[in-house]
Amino acid sequence: MNALAATSRNFKQAAKLLGLDSKLEKSLLIPFREIKVECTIPKDDGTLASYVGFRVQHDNARGPMKGGIRYHHEVDPDEVNALAQLMTWKTAVANIPYGGAKGGIGCSPGELSISELERLTRVFTQKIHDLIGIHTDVPAPDMGTNSQTMAWILDEYSKFHGYSPAVVTGKPVDLGGSLGRDAATGRGVLFATEALLAEHGKGIAGQRFVIQGFGNVGSWAAQLITEAGGKVIAISDVTGAIKNVNGIDIAQLVKHSAENKGIKGFNGGDAIDPNSLLTEECDVLMPAALGGVINKDNANDIKAKYIIEAANHPTDPEADEILSKKGVLILPDILANSGGVTVSYFEWVQNIQGFMWDEEKVNTELRTYMTRAFGDVKKMCQSHNCDLRMGAFTLGVNRVARATVLRGWEA
Structure with a gap:
């Protein structure tokens, strides 16, 4: 299923749970x-x-x-x-x-x-x-x-x-960019993961992570997870994949990747088949690359207890159903990787105000927004008796639908 069909399917399921008027539903799509x-x-x-x-x-x-x-x-x-x-x-x-x-x-x-x-x-x-x-x-x-x-x-x-300057975000700091923006998506992923694990009496420390993708999001997530006491045991990028059950030295991997334009050849782990990465034994699987990588062909073989969607649309709907039956908890992309757009909002606000925040304020505000968003999603899950993906979709769709109606939409 392509990304548009899958996204529209999730939207329509949320609209059904919310009981949206059919004309409003079509208008929002x-x-x-x-x-x-x-x-x-x-x-x-x-x-x-x-x-x-x-x-x-x-x-x-x-x-x-x-x-x-x-x-x-x-x-x-x-x-x-x-x-x-x-x-x-x-x-x-x-x-x-x-x-x-x-x-x-x-x-x-x-x-x-x-x-x-x-x-x-x-x-x-x-x-x-x-x-x-x-x-x-x-x-x-x-x-x-x-x-x-x-x-x-x-x-x-x-x-x-x-x-x-406010016409774009993610700018260089010298042109009005925000401090903390480079790490924002990865840091938001960390905060969202902390919120999910806390629901189950766990923390980052001691958890084994597998991360697909070592670009901006994956590399920052790996660094911050390691700093928080988590153990990243396998990572892949477009050049290859590596595994070290004792934990990969992320600081050294960042250096190696920058010098060699990829993680291939890193001697701090064993090279493995990139296609097997998603099915490695771990506690938390974090797809942080392209969409559609978790599908009906590999979902049955996934051994992770939690999946954190750091990438956009990494899980196909068919895989969602398989994983749900297995009891795997998925933190959906529209919540998990929203740290980037949240700090983009902070940047836009700073540009409009003409006043720059320090990095501590950016990171503190980001934690507040990510933690609150997780709590709001959980409330929707309870209200509609649904999983985290539908909780997030019903929350988002409901807010947009309400704004649309309040602004004067007429059936």
Whole structure:
């Protein structure tokens, strides 16, 4: 099942539990606006290349639309639509005053030079600048993009609208970015995991973790889990996978990965088949890479007691049913990885106020938001007798539906 079908299925189940009016349900599902643009740039060798860029603005009932921009060769309309919809529910679960959006360009960023990436980013911004804005739609980094990408968008947007640091988040600190933003998603994952384990009388310390993905989210989550006393026993990235039952030295792995552009070859663990990583014996499994990695083909073999969805849509609905029957508890993506967008909100607030917070305040506020969101989800689980995924979806959908009606929606 593709990401859009799975996300829409979860939404419809939540709408049914909430007893939403069918016309309101349909209205909430349809995106506010879909944008598709051609981005033609000169390559460094003088040839021209064209790329297709997307921005799906899903919903703005609760505030400006919000969501990342990813550069990846598999970016397509269905994926961007699904991720935009997920952002709508995610910002509502986090209870921050945003709607949802997502964007992307179908390209392979690793095959483009820095100057080519800059030209592509600036052309994309030129094509969409009049459809984004501080109180309209606020982009952020995602897969294949980073703070430098946001700096280029800010600069290009400002040529048309004047200096506007709040138009994007995830910027360099020197351009109004927030302290603590780099670690925000990984730190939010830690706080959400702590909240889930505390429900069962446990803490991070002593738990065995397996993490799929060692990018920004996975690497920060691994570092923070280790600092909190957890033991990361297996990790993978696009270059390979390693295992050490005594615990991987994450600080050394971070250094190795930076120097070698991946974890392959790290001598602090045994190389294993990346395809077997998800089924390793552990307490907590944390998919922090691509979507759809846990499916009906491998769900029966998963041995973890808890799954923390640090990635977007890593678990297919068919796998959800299998894991639920096995008693595996899944902390859904729209709660587990909402730390990034929450600190993006803090950054936006700082930009609008013209006042910078210290990192301790950012992290303290993040813990408050993540812990409160988990508590709100648990209440919905109890009200509707459902699992954590439906608890999160009913919470998010209900908040957006209420805002829509309050603003004057009529059947």
